[in-house]
Amino acid sequence: MTISERNVDREALDWLVQVNDPGFDQWDAWDAWMAADGRNAEAYWRLAGAEADAVEALKSAPVRIVAPRPGGIGRLPRRSLAAVAAALAAVAIGGVWFANSQRAQPWTVETAPGEQHTLTLADGSVVSLDGDTRLAMDRRKPRDVRLEGGRALFTVVHDDAHPFVVVVGQTTLTDLGTVFDVTQLQDGVRVSVSEGSVRVDAPADTATLNPGDSVIATPRGLDRRTLSPDDVAAWREGRLTYADEALGVVAQDLARALNRPITVSPALSGRRFSGSLTTRAAPEDQRGRLSRLLDVSVVDEGAGWRLEPRPAS
């Protein structure tokens, strides 16, 4: 009895994983399985409902705080609840949590897609996280942080004796007194400096950036561009500014700012863009605006948008 119930759950889970894919099209086969045994439908809707509740809860999280990973799997849920509460308190009141804790532990702050969040670190440095961004820190070394994905603007309290270091993949950024923006892109890491300077140590090359300098560190080298220092932090107000930027990079920034996947047709791979985009327009106007400003067709694919060449007409 128990074994057969577990098998029904297992089959239901297999179906749920498939049905939840936006590309699923085997509705007839699914229908047939659901109708084959009364227990199938019961198990399926029970699991599907619980999973949907969980996803809804995850979507509702304004800031994703990932608890430190302690040993002892059995104790994890309770500990995590306490860690979430503690981390939330740390976010709210700055460094208090650091001072009170005895044992050093890594911790992570993660924002949900579409949600920005500002964090004050123990040393007074301020980090503005864009949506879908993940920052890993160690309480023993509050001036060493690791950007594990997304985009963040760092306003660093400078200390000659203790440089502030940001690690992104294989690239290391060292502040020399600074406001700078870091974005993880598909093909590398973009660093843009607003004030002060930053040393970039990437596997392929090394550079010191000054206000208005921006590079994308890729496995092939440092791809340089310039921008107005004032534009570096403008994404927080919903403005993205470019000078001769690859459309693929613009699309990645837009996807983050608008919180939806945006792909670029291979036919547009050589396209560049110069200009300024507002990402806070009313959603119903956004597609039309982008289409005009980028001179592309913006095709709605349900889960996301796809940029394609405009028809010749």
Place this chain on the structure above:
Amino acid sequence: MSGSPDIPAAGLKAVFNEMRPALIRRAQAMGVGGDAEDVVQDVWLKLQTTNGPVASPHAYLLRMVYTAVLDRKRGARRAAARDAEWATPANLPQDSIASAEAERRLMAVQLLAKVEARLSDLGDPAAAIFRRHRIDGLTQRRIAEEFGMGLSTVEKHLRRAYAAILDLEGDRP
């Protein structure tokens, strides 16, 4: 017929009208009984605010019916749980509406903490793949490209993530 052109919103409504009886049958088969017509009516209302072309209207409408049925079943389950809870008079305070709202919020926070803990316990890449798929809405195919792994590996990780979130034993490694 994968090369069929995108159908604009007006076309989608036409497809809906054509498919209406089939959609009602689908909803019935999904086990909502006499509510099937209501479910399909809900879908029609949602269509009014759908804009932009849809690549595959047939699949799109079936997905909408499925989601509407699932929402109904979730709502019924929640109501049943609430009624069971409140059947005892001791649990019926004067300001029951306010406390129901507080209770709902507390449960949401607790559920969120539990789900986050289970994902963190599971670790990446399974947890990251689950978020990309279910929160960001990427297809399994896109995720396979993004993570540089095969489709079956993506599915395996997703299966583990679902099992962890739903606390299904026997699916743990």
